[in-house]
Amino acid sequence: MNGNAATRRTLSALALCLAATLPVQAAQPRESTPLPEFEPAESLEGNFLAAYIAGASKDTAAAASFYREAVKADPRNTELLERAFVSLLADGALPDAFRAAERLTSRDGTNGLAQLALGVRQIKAGQFAQARQNFARSGRGAAADLTATLLTAWAFAGAGDGKRAQETINKLKGERTYNTFRDYHAGLIAALTGDQAEAERRLKAAYDGDRNTLRVVDAYARFEAQAGRTDLAIQAYSDFDKLLPRHPIVRDALNRLKEGKPLTRLVTTAQEGAGEVLYGLGSAGSTQGDELPAVVYLRLALYLAPEHALARLTLADILDRMKQPERANEAYAQIPTSSPLRLNADVQIGLNLEQMGKGDEALQHLDAAMKAHPNDIDVITALGNVQRSRKKYEEAAETYSRAIALIGDQPASNFWTTFYFRGTAYERAKQWAKAEADLKKALELVPPSQPGARAQVLNYLAYSWVDQNINIDEAFTMLKQAVDASPRDGMIIDSLGWAYFRLGRWDDAMRELEKAIELKPGDPTINDHLGDAYWRAGRRLEGKFQWQHAKDLNPEPEELEKINAKLKDGLPELDKPAATAENPPDAKANPELPKGAPAPSEPPGAADKKSGG
Secondary structure, three states: OOOOHHHHHHHHHHHHHHHOOOOOOOOOOOOOOOOOOOOOOHHHHHHHHHHHHHHOOOOOOHHHHHHHHHHOOOOOOHHHHHHHHHHHHHHHHHHHHHHEEEEEEEEOOOOHHHHHHHHHHHOOOOOOHHHHHHOOOOOHHHHHHHHHHHHHHHHHHHOOOOOHHHHHOOOOOOHHHHHHHHHHHHHHHHHOOHHHHHHHHHHHHHHHOOOOOOOHHHHHHHHHHHHHHHOHHHHHHHHHHHHHHOHHHHHHHHHHHOOOOOOOOOOHHHHHHHHHHHHHHHHHHHHOOOHHHHHHHHHHEEEOOOOHHHHHHHHHHHHOOOOOOOHHHHHHHOOOOOOHHHHOOOOOHHHHHHHHOOHHHHHHHHHHHHOOOOHHHHHHHHHHHHHHHHHHHHHHHHHHHHHHHOOOOOOHHHHHHHHHHHHHHHOOOHHHHHHHHHHHHHHHHOOOOHHHHHHHHHHHHHHOOOOOOOOOOHHHHHHHHHHHHHHOOHHHHHHHHHHHHOOOHHHHHHHHHHHHHHHOOOHHHHHHHHHHHHHHHOHHHHHHHHHHHHHHHHOOHHHHHHHHHHHHHHOOOOOOOOOOOOOOOOOOOOOOOOOOOOOOOOOOOOOOOOOOO
16 A cells, blocks of 8 residues: 555664664565575674675675574574574575574564564464564554554454444554554455445545545445446556556456456455465555565565565565565565556566666567567566667667557657657667657657656657757757756756757856766766867867766767767867857857767656556
């Protein structure tokens, strides 16, 4: 479940509660229980230092292994044991984490995270009374009370005591977020324990309170469909589809309902219900960057509900954000093949393979996915993205054209990226007329609510015009709009500076390019541009310094050749006075003017083809 501000405060509180037991850096989760073998250090200090460094590098497999060795050398050190426990838990090595939790609680029964973990283990074992005892000791505070109350209610439900379960969950009162969590889980519990009237009342209350959360909508619609009110179910899914178009779970449910196929209940056991609690809190935390609490919740959720596709997808998304594509792919690959989310996972696996430098594997993987799903726009677009990244521009343009043919003649605004991507592919393939048409179409489609994305399209189109010495006045207007929308984007500011350079306005060019360098000091193109501006302004030593710096930043081979030539001979003398916006330079009269627009940064969210709950 997605959370609002109140939920975010709750998760932040949890992060503070956990802080005392966590390594300094967020631990890197894994989905395998056995720990890989690492060569232990010869001393306690060495193992502790190795564990600390591993934690700082977000490698919890190594951190957990080295902390475990450190605990062997100093078994009475509670701080070491706590660090080992959290590393094991975040890494997904749950059997070892549970053993560490037992040792911790034997020394300090108030360790809330350890009690929570042990309670989860008891629920999976069907020992619901013992689980409730653990949850009662799992600490105090907003986060602990919310989690313990919901899990305790599910433990009562597991024992068949629906009345006590409802009495427990009704203790949650206060902010709207609590009410949503309360009614959502109360409805699921009532459905499980056979009180259909209460289930309908509570799920309807949750739905009326929050129609923007997929899990709430899905639970409510499934209940209505099972009760024979298919029209209400279709309406709920259709309304959500307007908010978040084409979500795979919603598309699958609507297709099944329209074909007369049944929908199963969202939760069928108390164990799954408890997993749903942990997934909901983990998902809420993942939306605001509370990575470690989210990972802890999701690990425990998947321990209780291994088939929970959204929990696994959310975990994989977090690993992606933590720049761990290989481990993210491990999580994506474990999403059940029967899940509507599996195709999204396969798409992301392909994109991550490209990110990992395995371009050929990425192309093969996505090509196979496209052949298996020839009418899925997301799969086709992902293949085009990888082809474009591999500089197969003509192939990419053809692939994007397949997607656009499926989109139809009246594309929705969310398809602006497809036209943008095809436009950039055409531009790189030197088919400017087609590129310009696509970039204009992307500019027409991009919603005003996405100013950063609009700035990217403005930047690419206007830069291309300037680089070709056409539409100069309009290009300047567009570039200034782009800078106003994204004043901290070094690439866009570079475009404006380069436009000034092409007009011979050296002082203006230097001013903007120096701003761009401050924002992106490691970009070879911006350094090269600033060198050109310095040279033309008569600051030739500084120009050569910037060119040398650009050379050291690994530019593209064709650009490196041009930089080397400039380092040797400088820029050629101009054949005519500098141009103005009203009198743009003639490219034929000034053949020495540099060519080739830098690659723009990807539009915000363009590579994010995942679907979350």
